[in-house]
Amino acid sequence: MVSKKMKATSTIALSAALVLSMAACGNSNNNESKGATESKGNTATNAPDAGTTKTESGKKVTITFQNIYPDPATPSYKMLHELVDQYEKENPNIHIELDTLNTDQQKVKLKTQAASKEIPDITIVNPAAQMKPFVDAKLFAPLNDMLDQNGLKDTYQSGLLDYYSFDGNVYALPDGNNIEVVYYNKELFEQAGIADTPKTFDELLQDVKTLKAKGITPIAIGEKDSWTGSFLFMNILLRTNGGPGFLQDVLDGKKTFEDPAFVEAVDRFQDLVQAGAFPDGATSIDANAGGNIFKSGKAAMWVIGSWETGAIDASSVAGKAGAFQFPSVNGKGDPNEFMLAPGSAFAISANSEHLQETKDFLNFFTLNLPNKQFELKNAVGIGQKVDGDLKGAGYSDLAINISGLFNQVKGGDLAFDNTMNPATAQVHLSSIQNLFVQKVDSVQVAKEHQTAFEANK
Amino acid sequence: MKVLKVPARTIAVFVLPCLLLYVCLVFAPILVSFYTGLLQWDGITTTKTFAGLANFKEMFFHDPVFWPSVKRTLLYAVASMVEIPFCLLMAILLNRYVRKGNTLVSIYFTPVILSVVIIGQLWKTIYDPVSMGGMLNGVLISLGLDSWTHNWITEPKIAMFALYAVSLWQYFGYHLLIQYTGVQNIPDELYEAAKIDGADGFKADRYITFPLIIPIFKISIVLAFIGSLQAFDLVMVMTAGGPAHATDVISTHMYNSSFLSFKYGYGSAIASFLVILCLVFTASINTIFNKLEKKFS
Numbered sequence: 159m160v161s162k163k164m165k166a167t168s169t170i171a172l173s174a175a176l177v178l179s180m181a182a183c184g185n186s187n188n189n190e191s192k193g194a195t196e197s198k199g200n201t202a203t204n205a206p207d208a209g210t211t212k213t214e215s216g217k218k219v220t221i222t223f224q225n226i227y228p229d230p231a232t233p234s235y236k237m238l239h240e241l242v243d244q245y246e247k248e249n250p251n252i253h254i255e256l257d258t259l260n261t262d263q264q265k266v267k268l269k270t271q272a273a274s275k276e277i278p279d280i281t282i283v284n285p286a287a288q289m290k291p292f293v294d295a296k297l298f299a300p301l302n303d304m305l306d307q308n309g310l311k312d313t314y315q316s317g318l319l320d321y322y323s324f325d326g327n328v329y330a331l332p333d334g335n336n337i338e339v340v341y342y343n344k345e346l347f348e349q350a351g352i353a354d355t356p357k358t359f360d361e362l363l364q365d366v367k368t369l370k371a372k373g374i375t376p377i378a379i380g381e382k383d384s385w386t387g388s389f390l391f392m393n394i395l396l397r398t399n400g401g402p403g404f405l406q407d408v409l410d411g412k413k414t415f416e417d418p419a420f421v422e423a424v425d426r427f428q429d430l431v432q433a434g435a436f437p438d439g440a441t442s443i444d445a446n447a448g449g450n451i452f453k454s455g456k457a458a459m460w461v462i463g464s465w466e467t468g469a470i471d472a473s474s475v476a477g478k479a480g481a482f483q484f485p486s487v488n489g490k491g492d493p494n495e496f497m498l499a500p501g502s503a504f505a506i507s508a509n510s511e512h513l514q515e516t517k518d519f520l521n522f523f524t525l526n527l528p529n530k531q532f533e534l535k536n537a538v539g540i541g542q543k544v545d546g547d548l549k550g551a552g553y554s555d556l557a558i559n560i561s562g563l564f565n566q567v568k569g570g571d572l573a574f575d576n577t578m579n580p581a582t583a584q585v586h587l588s589s590i591q592n593l594f595v596q597k598v599d600s601v602q603v604a605k606e607h608q609t610a611f612e613a614n615k
Numbered sequence: 616m617k618v619l620k621v622p623a624r625t626i627a628v629f630v631l632p633c634l635l636l637y638v639c640l641v642f643a644p645i646l647v648s649f650y651t652g653l654l655q656w657d658g659i660t661t662t663k664t665f666a667g668l669a670n671f672k673e674m675f676f677h678d679p680v681f682w683p684s685v686k687r688t689l690l691y692a693v694a695s696m697v698e699i700p701f702c703l704l705m706a707i708l709l710n711r712y713v714r715k716g717n718t719l720v721s722i723y724f725t726p727v728i729l730s731v732v733i734i735g736q737l738w739k740t741i742y743d744p745v746s747m748g749g750m751l752n753g754v755l756i757s758l759g760l761d762s763w764t765h766n767w768i769t770e771p772k773i774a775m776f777a778l779y780a781v782s783l784w785q786y787f788g789y790h791l792l793i794q795y796t797g798v799q800n801i802p803d804e805l806y807e808a809a810k811i812d813g814a815d816g817f818k819a820d821r822y823i824t825f826p827l828i829i830p831i832f833k834i835s836i837v838l839a840f841i842g843s844l845q846a847f848d849l850v851m852v853m854t855a856g857g858p859a860h861a862t863d864v865i866s867t868h869m870y871n872s873s874f875l876s877f878k879y880g881y882g883s884a885i886a887s888f889l890v891i892l893c894l895v896f897t898a899s900i901n902t903i904f905n906k907l908e909k910k911f912s
Contacts, residue, residue, distance in 0.1 A: 266874050272659045273879070291877060295660040375746075382855055438744035439766040441858035580657075580877040592859030595771055 217251065219512050221519055222278035224257040226264050226502060233468050233536035234333075241523055241530055252515060261502075262383070272297055277507045279516045283330050285321035285500045286576045287583075292505075293324045299508040300327035304517040310525055313542040321500045321572070331524050334501030335541035336463040337570070338393055339481045339563060341470060341556075346374050346458040355480075359397070359426060359487040366435045369458050377430070378457035380448020381440040381594050384587035388574050389497060390461045391590050393484045395423040396571050397491025405577040408611065415607035424600035426487055428593055441594050463499045464560050468536040471554045479556050483563065496563075496570040501541060539564075578611070585610035645890055651883035658879030670884035681885070684863040685892075687775050691846055691864065692896075694779045695839040699790055703832065706794035707820060720795050723788035731785075735852030738781045742767035768854055771861035778862060782849060786842075790835045797831030798824065826911035833904040837897060844893055865889050 223242070227234040242254045257278055259267060264282055271277045277297055283289040292298060305311040305328060311319075315335060322330040342355065347365075350372045356362040366376040381387045395404055399419040407413040430436075437443065437451055452460035453473035460466070461484065470479050483493035504524065510516050528544040531537045537544055538557045548558050575583035589606055592598060652670055656663040674681050709716040726734065743749030744766050745756060752764040767777040801824060809819050847866040850856060856863035856871060863871070865885060873882025 269658065269874055269877075291657055291659050297659070382857060384857070438746050439769040441769045442739060442742075442766075442854060580875065584871065584876040588857070588859045591857050595769055595858040595861070 218253060219251060219515050220253045220255055221280065221512060221516050222255045222257055224259070224264060224268070224278040224281040226259060226261050226282050228258050228260050231472065233472075233531065233534040236534055237527065237530045237536065241526055244526075245519060245522055252519065254519065268292075275509060277509075279507055279510045279512065280504055280520060281507065282502045283505050284502055284576060285330075285332070286572055287578060288576055288580070289322070289330060289503075289505070290324070291580070293329050297508055298329040298505045299510065299513060299517075300329060301331065301506065301517070301520075302328055304521050305331075307521050308525055310521055313525065313528065315541055315543065318500060318541050321576075322503050330503035330505035331520065332501040332503040332541045333527065334465060334539045336465045336499040336501060336539040337564065337567060338389060338461065338484065338497035338499065339464055339560065340484055341452065341460045341462065341466070341479055341481050343452070343455060343458050343475055343478055344480050345478045346455070350374060350458070355482040356485050357493075358485050358489070359394075362485050363429060363433055365458075366430065366433045370434045375437045375451060375457040376433075376459060377435045378448055378452035378460045379436050379440050380443040380445040380451075381436070381591055382442055383445035383448075384591045385573070385575065386445055386448060386462070387440075387590045387594060388587055389463070391423065391427050392571060392574055393461065393497050394426050394487055395420060396495060396497060397484070397487035398422040398426065400490050401492065402495055402569050402571040405571065405574065409577070415611060416601070416604045420607070421600045421604050422488070424593070424598075424603045427590075428597060428600065431593055432597070436594065441591055463497075464539045464563075465499070465501070467538045467557050467560050471535070471556060476554065476556075481556060481559050481563065483566075492568060494566045494568045496567055498567075498570040498572055500572070500576075501539075579614055581614035582607075582611050585614075645887075648883045648890075649887045651880055652885075652887045654880040654883075656880040657877040658873060659877070663880075666880065670881045671888075673881065674884055674888065680860045680863055680868055683860070684865050684868045687862070688844055688846070688864045688866075690775075691779060691782070691843040692840045695782060695786065695843045696836055698783050698787065699794075699832065699835045699839060702787060702790040702835070703794045703798075703828065705791055706798045707824060709791075709795060710798045716795065720788070720792055723791050725788065726785045727789045729785075731848040732852050734781065734785055735849050738777075739768065739853055742777055768862075769858055771858055774854060774858070774862045778850060778853060781853070782843065782846065785849075786839065790839065793831060793835050794828070797828050801827050829904065829908050829911060833900070836904075837900055840896060840900060841893055844889070844896070865892075 225238060227238045229235055238256070242256065246252060246254060268277060268281055268283070271281075272292060272295065275295075275297065283292060283298075289298075305319075314331075318332060318335050319328050322328055322332065340355075346369070347355075350365075350369045352365050352368060356365050369376040379386050379390070396402060404413065404417075404419060408415060437448075437457065440448070443451075449460065449462065449466065449469075451457045453470060453475055455475045455478070464481075467481075470476065483496070486493055504520055506513070506516050506520060524542075528537065528540055528542040531540050532544050532546050532551065535551070535553060535557070537546075537548070538553075538560050548561055571577070574586050578586065586607060589603055593603070653665060653667060654663045655666045655669070709719060713719060740748070741750045743752070745752040745764065749767075751767065755761070755763045765773055768774045805823050805827075806819055809815070809823055814822055845866055846864050847870070850862055850864055850867050851870075854862045856867040860868075866889065869882050869885040869889065872878045872885060
């Protein structure tokens with residue numbers, strides 16, 4: 159405990175010290191990299207043929223690539239490593255150093271790195287409101303020029319890059335574009351005697367009760383990572399609001415959180431909790447473990463982004479899983495409006511010492527990503543156009559089912575933390591987490607949101 | 616210092632490297648975080664607005680999470696201090712009745728060498744609801760105590776106590792080791808002499824062990840107190856402050872504010888409060904014990 163004491167007294171102190179010392183380094187780096195980018199600019203004009211960098215000088219260049227694909231069992235991991243290996247082989251003077259973390263670790267690491275302007279050459283950010291503070295701090299390089307090379311821009315679905323654009327500049331390139339769906343386990347549905355997927359929220363509630371009575375966990379969730387509950391809640395709000403745009407209206411001052419649509423959404427969400435829809439102790443289960451409840455066949459449904467399709471196909475419920483749209487709530491909302499989840503995105507540090515080389519690599523990487531993902535059977539929910547027929551390529555029924563849902567998308571909303579600023583989002587997240595453990599007056603929940611929103615405007 | 620008969624300059628030379636490190640790595644950053652606590656700053660952008668005491672005002676008067684988390688932190692500290700007398704009692708008993716106490720002490724010490732993350736995961740599965748194979752609830756049910764089962768770390772009213780219990784369990788061996796060493800260091804002659812004078816057993820403890828163990832006792836108390844004021848890792852692993860702040864302590868609240876809500880200035884204000892809290896309590900514990908020592912010697 160001596161060391162604990164020391165450690166703890168200086169936890170705050172040390173972290174502050176780190177920030178301080180890194181800030182000092184950051185400044186000097188700024189100046190250096192300015193000179194560096196200028197000279198890079200020259201080499202770029204000498205060798206306009208990007209795609210394949212010919213660094214005549216032959217000097218070794220190391221590009222740091224912070225990424226969130228840590229699990230070797232997943233297709234994304236293989237995609238990353240195969241593309242990086244290929245690029246290093248074709249460009250022997252370039253070394254790509256991978257800084258691999260899981261999502262939450264990466265968020266915090268990037269945040270601390272950003273405080274000292276020391277972010278890696280390539281990093282991962284989330285769209286819209288979540289990346290705005292970084293863009294405002296001028297940490298990312300605009301990628302417009304790089305998007306025009308090799309026709310990269312045209313590979314992206316129209317409108318997708320808007321979520322990553324500020325003042326006409328694109329700052330990050332997404333690894334996917336997903337929607338929120340309800341995965342369900344056909345076998346467990348049969349066991350409980352449920353013939354059809356629910357079309358209305360009341361049917362969903364009924365199914366939840368039926369499943370619960372049979373001793374089956376109705377809906378898997380890992381609410382220790384509070385975004386999961388919020389993601390589900392927002393889908394209800396998307397319905398009770400009769401369509402997308404609720405949060406935008408709040409931001410524009412046209413509505414407040416005390417709007418009936420919001421209160422109704424809270425009420426309906428509590429109905430789910432009261433019906434026993436979620437596993438016991440949901441708030442201590444982390445997101446991965448929550449997903450595993452479904453993937454190991456112990457829960458009947460899982461309300462999550464379509465990015466899980468590949469992982470479900472690789473799990474023990476492969477072949478038994480189907481997917482459907484989130485039902486309408488109290489007769490409101492169109493099931494073909496989805497919670498949209500434009501993916502995590504690759505951004506380049508504005509202070510990168512090898513800005514041009516990094517851009518060239520990312521150009522190669524994102525150009526080849528769709529085909530590689532397709533090859534690895536992970537092409538459902540990628541944000542770029544890809545040639546090829548899923549069925550012909552041996553994709554599962556679930557994957558084809560999901561890609562069918564994609565074709566029905568009429569519109570939708572972004573997640574709460576992608577729309578609202580981080581401080582408001584945190585209040586929202588813990589407020590929703592609270593609904594899992596106790597019954598709360600929904601008007602109070604709405605008021606809490608509104609207060610937080612006004613305080614953090 | 617005069618006893619050493621070493622010139623002040625020599626002392627300075629030997630102390631300097633450590634002092635410099637200490638000033639740079641501990642003292643200066645504390646001052647910096649006091650300053651940052653006065654800013655409205657998200658930790659990323661270059662625009663830092665000076666806000667005076669606004670953060671502190673917010674913290675003391677408007678933050679619904681702050682005071683409850685202070686309360687939980689203090690309770691944490693009190694709980695771990697209350698543990699120390701039991702450690703002392705255990706140490707005395709071990710010293711008196713067990714011939715090779717060292718082995719037992721080592722066994723009690725095992726949890727301390729385990730990483731907190733492992734401890735956290737271990738206890739999380741012990742506390743799990745029965746539907747997920749939680750051991751504690753399973754045992755309760757097999758004893759016929761069904762009504763005693765709980766979702767230990769997700770029910771807001773008891774979650775924090777479940778965390779205290781883990782901490783107490785983990786550090787029991789640590790404080791036991793300290794007290795045991797203290798008890799062993801008391802010379803046997805004293806007890807033998809006391810025995811001749813008719814003081815044995817509890818009486819000997821009252822008049823010999825207690826007065827002589829006070830300095831060691833103080834170390835344990837201070838360590839336990841400060842350690843739990845800064846409790847962070849275990850809470851983060853087991854509940855991350857949830858559900859809905861029900862297990863937030865000062866340090867997790869500070870972390871969430873600075874890194875998740877992007878309120879770096881506000882987080883620093885909380886950090887400053889924590890530093891002051893630690894200083895005040897360490898100072899007062901020292902004063903109390905100095906008085907105690909004087910009284911008994």
